[in-house]
Structure formats: C-alpha cells, structure tokens
Amino acid sequence: MNTGPNSTSRRNFLKKSGLAAAATLVPLHNFAMDIEPNYKMGLQLFTIRDAMEKDPLGSLKAVAALGYADLETYGYDVVTDSYYGCKAKAFKQILDDLNLTATSGHYGFSDYFEKSKEELFRYVEQCISGAHTLDKKYIVWPWLHPQYRTLEHFKILAEKLNRIGEQVTAAGLGFAYHNHDFEFTDHDGQTGYDIILEQTDPELVKLQMDLYWVVHSSKSSPAELIASQPGRYVMWHIKDMDKKTRDYTELGNGSIDYTDMLSTIDTDALEYYYLEQGGNYANNSMQSIADSANYFKKHLQRYL
Template sequence: MLSRRNFIANSSMATATILIMPLFAFTANKKAIGLQLYTLRDELPKDVKGILEKVALAGYTEVELYGFSIRDKFWGFSPKELKQILDSNGLKAISGHYGLGTYLSDGNTTELEEAIKAAKIMESEYITVPWIDESLRNSADDYRKIASLLNKAGKMCKEAGLKLAYHNHDFEFKKYADITGYEILLKETDKDLVFFELDLYWVAYSKKDPIQLFEENPGRFHMWHVKDMDKKNTALNTEIGKGSIDFELIFAKAKLSGMRHFFVEQETNYKPNSTESIKISCRYIENELI
C-alpha cells in the first residue's frame, strides 16, 4: 500500500494531495463511537462472543464494560479471556462500570483493588463509579465524604496507570440548601484524580444544561453517555436522533467539555430490538454528529 509520505513525495500527484489533505485531517480527528454494553444486558451474558461480534458489525470500535464481580469475573470470562474476544472483533474496552463493594461506605478497598487488576488486564483507561447507594447520599456532608473517598480511589487508580471517573444519574442534582450533590462532587474532588462521565440523558431529565456544566467545569467531563429522550414520555429512551435532546449543539462543545470518549447507552426504561437499535444510533452519530 502506498504510504502517505511517498504519495506526497510524488510530484506528479501534488495537486491531488492538496485536494485530499482536508479529508485526511477529518478522518484523523474523527472520534470512535462507543457502546455501553449494559445496553445489551439481556442478550450479552447468554452469548458474549456472538453479541460482541454484532457490536463490532454495527460500527462500534469502543465499549464500556459492566457486570464485573470477583467471583464470576465478566459473565464467566476472565479479564484475559474477554480481552481476547474484544481484540478479535477490533473492540477496545476504554472504561468499565465497576461496583466497588463497600468502599463508599466503609473504605474497604478489596473490590477496588480487584477492579484495578481487571482494568489493567483489559488495557482500559478508566474505572468508572456507576452508582451511589441511596443510603449513602442523604445530605451535603454525605457527598463530601464520597468526594473524599473518590479522591483516595483516584489516587490508587493513578498509581496503577488508570483514571477514576464518576457517572451520574438524576439524584445528584437534588439540592441540599443552596448546593447540589453533583456540585459538591465537582468542587471537592481533585481534578487531576477524579474525572466525570456525564450522562446526557439524566442531565436533560433533571432539567439541567450540559453546556453550562461545561462552561463552569471545563475539561472535567472526559466521557459522555449519549442516550436520547423520548419526545412523548421523558422517562423513556429512544435511538439517538429520534428523541428530544439536541446532540448537535452538545457535540459542538465537546472540546470545552474535555470529552475524549462517548458511549451510546439505553437503560432499563427502554426495551427495543437492541441489536437493531444500536445500529440506528451508530448510523445517526456517524452521519450527523462526528
């Protein structure tokens, strides 16, 4: 195959080179499209190899994992075995949603340490905290304690060559006096240790403006969950581009956000033909957003 260097060096094709250089630049900067595998939670555990092949065929090149446990690993596959399956399909597990056991309640790092080991084997970039149990988030002080624990976990991840991220739902936007839980997490976590995965659906559901979050916290949101909101029923998801969220406006602010990766996701409140649905979302993003 003719290398780009040789191609440019060929003076007889200099004009053609000038014409196609913008296309090369666009391709080089085009972001990969990711999928949070929880979208396929009903099918995936039954046929890990087959479903991951379908994910790749649908156009995705990055994934975000879920479901790891010390006992069962990833649906019965060890991290090494799962990585081999991903590699064979050209997929990279950029991040994983890892339950950290009792860490956020009592500081026990056992499951955090196991998550770090798994993520290292997967050659991931991020360990993402997906959820805070309701019993742990009933006051501003609760969120301050969580922020402190996230900083400690972030330091452990950094020492292991990983990054820690936090994924939101809607409950973080509840106010305690004049401040929300999410504001506390953003303000009291170390920006060099704790990053954020912004779930755009839950931001919209909470009637918050993601652009304002970007402006107030530039560079903090390394990852997004791209999930659309049904136009008739805000409690439901739909394929990207079919709902009410203005993703074109949001994607235009990706640099301000600090976004490096994004993942399409559909949650339990939406029951589509999931393998067809992820194709629809991927095509829309590919054609309209990136």
C-alpha cells in the same frame, strides 16, 4: 484513528476559528463529512445487558459489525476475575480478535460504601487488576444506592472518591464519577453534584458526563458544566430522551438536539464517548443499538 484529547481534526479547527457556521454550505459540508472522526464510536454494554447475558460472543460480533469500535464495560466478578462469564484474559482476547477496545468500565463501588477502608482498598485493587487486563484507561464509579443520597453521604462520597482516585492514579489509570439525575436534586440550595465538584481533587477524580441526565435534571447545560470544570469531563454518555415520557429512546427519536449540542460544545477534555440506552427499546436492545449507530454515523459523528 486519533482517539485522544490532544488530536485536533479539521472540524475542530473550523469550530474554534469561528468558521463552523460555514459548514451549512454544501461544499464545506461535504468536505467535513469526509474527515476521519477524532474518536472511535463507543458503546456502553449496559445497553445490551440482556444480549450479553445470553450470548456475549455473538453480541460482541454484532456490535463490531455495526461499526462500534470501543466499549465501556459494566460489572466485574472479582472472585472469578471475569467479565460476562469470561475470564478477563479470555475476554480481552475476544476483544482483540474483533478489533474492539474497552477503554473504560463501570464497577460496583456503591456496594462498598459502608465497608471498611481496608475492604474498599482491596476491592479497588481487584478492579484495577481487571482493568489492566483489558488495557482500560479509566475506572468509573457509576452509581450511588438510594440510601446514600443525602448531603452528608455526598460529603463522605467525595472523601471516598479522592481516596480511590489516588489509588487508581497510582496504578497508572484514570478514575471518574458518572452522574445520573439524583445528584442534581436540590437540598436547600445545594446539590450532591455541587459537593462532588467542590470537594474532590480535579487531578484525581475526573468526570463522566451523562448528557441525557444533565439535560433531564440539571439546571446547567452540558456546555455550562464543561466550562465550569475545565479538563475534567473526559468521557460522555450520549443517549436520547423520549419526547413524551422523557424516558430513554434511540438516537434521533427523542427531544435532545444533538446536532446543535455536539457542533458547538467544547471537546478539549473529551477522550472517549459511549452511546447508551438504558431501556425503553422500540423493539429490542440489539435493534436499538443498530438504529442509534445508523443515526449517529449519518448525523452526529462528523462532530466528533
């Protein structure tokens, strides 16, 4: 299975040659359905954080059985070198036994926002060590505590992202920033995301686009943001939006037209994607990842 950004499926060839519209014809549509996906179907484990806390091994077995092949972790205990209560090496063995990979991880950088440069450097080194143990490709800054969401703090954040990006890149890994909604808040004509895009080095700081939050809060569409920053959006989070409350929901239950989006969006920079649902489960988190996986495989995976 091809997983990198340089692999080009027949589906991508059709899209780029202007023939994608013909995919609505039955023979070509069936042909496209048989194409092996370019990417492994990924899951951000934060979606099932309750299940992972109670039974990590059983939860991962269920994840693999649903067809997920790649994971993005969240959380890492630097003191004990562990993920979900398992030593990093033992967790890697679990993944190997289940034929799962973990290509990215979210780490608690925001907790170090006001720490010294030396403390932040040591924390990043510990995160790098944990990521290397799992053979990850990326480390992600995933969150900014509310007290740091001012324009002046975003400028400080940009400096930190560049510094961390340099450190992570030197260790042979990629570094990325993940957006929510607050980055798109308007501050007299400027947003925090503007500062991140303008004041970080594209070679050192890649971007993980949360498609839900871009649709939810940005004035620009995902396609427009990708076009404005070629080569930077190396990862995506794919999740749906409740039609009434605009909260999270299972794929296919919400208002985001992913068929239109994924069939037309530029995937040249994309390396990995992860399905995610932060809450608002119809029944429970494990059922939600099953429902989303089924919908994704049936309706959306053909585009990736």
